[in-house]
Amino acid sequence: xxxxxxxxxxxxxxxxxxxxxxxxxxxxxxxxxxxxxxxxxxxxxxxxxxxxxxxxxxxxxxxxxxxxxxxxxxxxxxxxxxxxxxxxxxxxxxxxxxxxxxxxxxxxxxxxxxxxxxxxxxxxxxxxxxxxxxxxxxxxxxxxxxxxxxxxxxxxxxxxxxxxxxxxxxxxxxxxxxxxxxxxxxxxxxxxxxxxxxxxxxxxxxxxxxxxxxxxxxxxxxxxxxxxxxxxxxxxxxxxxxxxxxxxxxxxxxxxxxxxxxxxxxxxxxxxxxxxxxxxxxxxxxxxxxxxxxxxxxxxxxxxxxxxxxxxxxxxxxxxxxxxxxxxxxxxxxxxxxxxxxxxxxxxxxxxxxxxxxxxxxxxxxxxxxxxxxxxxxxxxxxxxxxxx
Amino acid sequence: xxxxxxxxxxxxxxxxxxxxxxxxxxxxxxxxxxxxxxxxxxxxxxxxxxxxxxxxxxxxxxxxxxxxxxxxxxxxxxxxxxxxxxxxxxxxxxxxxxxxxxxxxxxxxxxxxxxxxxxxxxxxxxxxxxxxxxxxxxxxxxxxxxxxxxxxxxxxxxxxxxxxxxxxxxxxxxxxxxxxxxxxxxxxxxxxxxxxxxxxxxxxxxxxxxxxxxxxxxxxxxxxxxxxxxxxxxxxxxxxxxxxxxxxxxxxxxxxxxxxxxxxxxxxxxxxxxxxxxxxxxxxxxxxxxxxxxxxxxx
Amino acid sequence: xxxxxxxxxxxxxxxxxxxxxxxxxxxxxxxxxxxxxxxxxxxxxxxxxxxxxxxxxxxxxxxxxxxxxxxxxxxxxxxxxxxxxxxxxxxxxxxxxxxxxxxxxxxxxxxxxxxxxxxxxxxxxxxxxxxxxxxxxxxxxxxxxxxxxxxxxxxxxxxxxxxxxxxxxxxxxxxxxxxxxxxxxxxxxxxxxxxxxxxxxxxxxxxxxxxxxxxxxxxxxx
Numbered sequence: 001x002x003x004x005x006x007x008x009x010x011x012x013x014x015x016x017x018x019x020x021x022x023x024x025x026x027x028x029x030x031x032x033x034x035x036x037x038x039x040x041x042x043x044x045x046x047x048x049x050x051x052x053x054x055x056x057x058x059x060x061x062x063x064x065x066x067x068x069x070x071x072x073x074x075x076x077x078x079x080x081x082x083x084x085x086x087x088x089x090x091x092x093x094x095x096x097x098x099x100x101x102x103x104x105x106x107x108x109x110x111x112x113x114x115x116x117x118x119x120x121x122x123x124x125x126x127x128x129x130x131x132x133x134x135x136x137x138x139x140x141x142x143x144x145x146x147x148x149x150x151x152x153x154x155x156x157x158x159x160x161x162x163x164x165x166x167x168x169x170x171x172x173x174x175x176x177x178x179x180x181x182x183x184x185x186x187x188x189x190x191x192x193x194x195x196x197x198x199x200x201x202x203x204x205x206x207x208x209x210x211x212x213x214x215x216x217x218x219x220x221x222x223x224x225x226x227x228x229x230x231x232x233x234x235x236x237x238x239x240x241x242x243x244x245x246x247x248x249x250x251x252x253x254x255x256x257x258x259x260x261x262x263x264x265x266x267x268x269x270x271x272x273x274x275x276x277x278x279x280x281x282x283x284x285x286x287x288x289x290x291x292x293x294x295x296x297x298x299x300x301x302x303x304x305x306x307x308x309x310x311x312x313x314x315x316x317x318x319x320x321x322x323x324x325x326x327x328x329x330x331x332x333x334x335x336x337x338x339x340x341x342x343x344x345x346x347x348x349x350x351x352x353x354x355x356x357x358x359x360x361x362x363x364x365x366x367x368x369x370x371x372x373x374x375x376x377x378x379x380x381x382x383x384x385x386x387x388x389x
Numbered sequence: 390x391x392x393x394x395x396x397x398x399x400x401x402x403x404x405x406x407x408x409x410x411x412x413x414x415x416x417x418x419x420x421x422x423x424x425x426x427x428x429x430x431x432x433x434x435x436x437x438x439x440x441x442x443x444x445x446x447x448x449x450x451x452x453x454x455x456x457x458x459x460x461x462x463x464x465x466x467x468x469x470x471x472x473x474x475x476x477x478x479x480x481x482x483x484x485x486x487x488x489x490x491x492x493x494x495x496x497x498x499x500x501x502x503x504x505x506x507x508x509x510x511x512x513x514x515x516x517x518x519x520x521x522x523x524x525x526x527x528x529x530x531x532x533x534x535x536x537x538x539x540x541x542x543x544x545x546x547x548x549x550x551x552x553x554x555x556x557x558x559x560x561x562x563x564x565x566x567x568x569x570x571x572x573x574x575x576x577x578x579x580x581x582x583x584x585x586x587x588x589x590x591x592x593x594x595x596x597x598x599x600x601x602x603x604x605x606x607x608x609x610x611x612x613x614x615x616x617x618x619x620x621x622x623x624x625x626x627x628x629x630x631x632x633x634x635x636x637x638x639x640x641x642x643x644x645x646x647x648x649x650x651x652x653x654x655x656x657x658x659x660x661x662x663x664x665x666x667x668x669x670x671x672x673x674x675x676x677x678x679x680x681x682x683x684x685x686x687x688x
Numbered sequence: 689x690x691x692x693x694x695x696x697x698x699x700x701x702x703x704x705x706x707x708x709x710x711x712x713x714x715x716x717x718x719x720x721x722x723x724x725x726x727x728x729x730x731x732x733x734x735x736x737x738x739x740x741x742x743x744x745x746x747x748x749x750x751x752x753x754x755x756x757x758x759x760x761x762x763x764x765x766x767x768x769x770x771x772x773x774x775x776x777x778x779x780x781x782x783x784x785x786x787x788x789x790x791x792x793x794x795x796x797x798x799x800x801x802x803x804x805x806x807x808x809x810x811x812x813x814x815x816x817x818x819x820x821x822x823x824x825x826x827x828x829x830x831x832x833x834x835x836x837x838x839x840x841x842x843x844x845x846x847x848x849x850x851x852x853x854x855x856x857x858x859x860x861x862x863x864x865x866x867x868x869x870x871x872x873x874x875x876x877x878x879x880x881x882x883x884x885x886x887x888x889x890x891x892x893x894x895x896x897x898x899x900x901x902x903x904x905x906x907x908x909x910x
Binding site for chain 1: 737739759760763764765766767770772774780781782783791792793794795796797798825841
């Protein structure tokens with residue numbers, strides 16, 4: 001106790017030095033732990049999303065692009081898959097196909113056109129407002145609401161796209177009718193609309209009242225174009241009747257189709273049907289694709305571990321040096337203690353009490369930090385993963 | 390005291406009934422149909438197994454109905470949503486419905502759809518494009534209606550709303566009714582072959598094709614008094630075709646009958662049944678209309 | 689109190705050699721040791737305190753043969769029997785005056801820090817005129833005050849012998865005599881003998897006896 005008393009008195013008197021040493025040691029302990037927590041949470045989050053998405057149907061091409069677009073709403077644009085593929089799955093009776101259309105965005109967030117089955121499948125519920133009802137309705141993820149500061153009753157305008165190079169296609173203004181409860185998944189960063197609304201944005205569907213607007217703008221005033229006035233269409237009570245789709249809905253595009261097979265057997269049968277490499281569509285298991293991605297991340301992680309180790313060794317050496325120097329500075333105190341009859345080992349006890357106190361404080365701080373990271377890991381990881389898209 | 394006790398007993402009984410009613414209402418699956426015939430077929434096939442809702446108010450044309458938000462959420466929560474297809478009820482394209490609950494009852498008869506006139510219009514300077522319009526009142530051909538009933542039966546079974554055996558048995562009876570209706574229609578309308586008919590609204594394409602009728606159509610509003618211009622159009626059409634029968638969707642004011650009778654036309658009210666006729670089933674209404682037409686066909 | 693006989697000591701690494709044929713100190717004596725630098729004055733104090741052990745000869749302090757004790761026993765003996773006052777005060781900057789006085793209790797199991805010890809520390813400080821400065825750290829005390837704290841530290845354990853190594857060396861002339869007075873006063877109070885190394889010849893008359901180290905040096909040289 002006496003050794004601890006003296007150690008504490010010493011540390012308190014030299015509080016600035018103690019603080020720096022404590023914080024540095026805490027950081028050295030904290031950084032690898034926090035990295036570990038975040039990485040394993042990322043892995044869990046990534047793998048969980050993959051595992052929760054049994055099968056994915058899309059155009060033949062990069063499986064990673066398809067997975068990233070359909071599961072994480074990334075910028076990848078896999079070739080569209082026609083809706084008759086969705087009907088084919090329905091007709092097979094082997095599973096539920098859920099199309100997702102992720103070609104558009106608004107205010108930096110992906111617009112995800114899908115069907116109501118998606119919300120049931122992902123177990124998403126509105127924390128405010130209601131679900132999708134009318135053409136043009138948008139339901140936004142929790143992060144979108146927070147970032148844009150928008151709520152039920154506000155509107156979003158889709159970003160203008162030159163993708164399809166269609167005349168008379170203007171961005172669509174969509175009323176926000178609901179906000180989803182946070183799910184710590186990419187769904188928090190998405191703007192959900194009915195896939196039919198996505199087709200309206202794409203110009204496959206349109207309303208006739210807008211023809212006038214479009215014609216006016218096209219006819220002409222250059223000034224309008226030059227002044228960069230944003231023209232957009234809006235679905236209103238008055239014009240909703242005039243909205244209609246051109247062509248056969250079976251040919252309309254989706255970015256990918258999530259397929260939820262009824263059971264393992266159905267899944268196996270379905271996979272068998274898309275094995276032919278001549279088939280323009282492929283049916284993949286996102287979990288496998290994600291696992292590949294995670295494996296790659298974890299190869300980077302082992303590199304990170306080495307870097308962390310090197311830094312930790314260097315930093316510990318620095319701390320050791322600092323402690324050693326402070327011991328040297330205390331040579332006189334030690335001499336005095338000896339002359340006053342200090343017990344054998346007193347010096348060692350004193351110094352170890354100090355070191356232990358310092359490390360315990362660092363450990364507590366690092367532990368608190370790790371607890372905070374661990375508690376928020378899900379939210380932070382979903383944010384981190386969203387950064388990549 | 391006695392009064393109070395009686396009142397209390399009654400209240401308690403009422404409460405129990407109310408609660409039971411609510412519980413039953415919640416427990417019973419809900420099927421939504423976009424027109425009366427689908428509702429009727431589904432009810433015939435389901436018995437008491439589910440509540441079949443046709444949400445369109447009686448005074449609104451189901452083809453052009455616009456559901457409110459609360460209508461949409463009621464429909465979204467249904468266990469089964471029966472669509473007619475063939476372009477009927479365009480509103481389904483403008484609302485979000487759970488695809489897993491949707492059944493298009495006319496999927497199997499797409500090949501037999503009747504294409505009506507094309508509408509052409511243009512958007513911006515994107516040039517003209519056209520819409521093909523489809524005749525939607527498929528159920529006025531009993532054979533197509535049979536196919537739609539088959540689709541409903543399959544959907545009911547696959548969603549577990551009723552047992553296969555029960556549905557099969559009910560479908561068998563329903564099919565016999567369609568058979569009988571078809572036979573009756575063939576007989577009743579056989580005499581009208583070669584007789585030109587005018588309809589106040591283009592609703593009867595499938596009926597006409599099935600029974601070799603020649604029906605020209607106007608675009609009158611159901612149940613309304615025709616305007617002078619409309620009468621003039623009718624006169625012109627009568628002169629051109631020599632039609633002798635005029636089909637009405639619903640009873641117009643009596644004066645309208647007098648005017649058209651004066652043109653030498655026999656007035657027949659043939660409800661196209663998108664809405665049911667109060668107090669009459671699909672088969673009853675259809676049969677009534679057939680006898681009226683047969684009667685009108687007698688010179 | 690102290691009996692030294694035929695003491696010899698040499699540092700192995702140097703040619704320095706100390707020889708003390710005989711030296712005694714009575715129980716209540718105040719003896720000053722003078723002599724040129726390097727003559728071994730401090731070495732003698734260290735030998736008496738058991739910090740150094742002699743090559744040969746006997747050192748008896750308060751009836752204990754110091755050289756014959758084990759290292760641990762010597763440390764305990766030193767802590768409980770001897771009070772040290774140093775020229776540089778040797779206070780710990782991170783402890784308050786009070787805790788500096790109580791420092792000996794914190795570094796050895798031979799002493800038990802109890803309420804009595806704390807009261808003694810308070811009383812000593814009061815009688816040394818620093819009773820109101822006990823919560824200050826050394827940096828906030830004057831040189832004289834610091835030495836008073838050091839004296840309190842030497843006396844708080846109620847030693848039988850006080851070894852003073854140039855205790856007044858760093859003080860101004862006024863302070864020197866005041867501190868020496870204080871040291872003698874407190875030693876008398878506690879009934880302790882005082883053996884002091886000093887260079888301050890003007891203070892010598894206050895001592896009962898003066899031991900000149902030059903004689904030992906000569907003997908060593910011879």
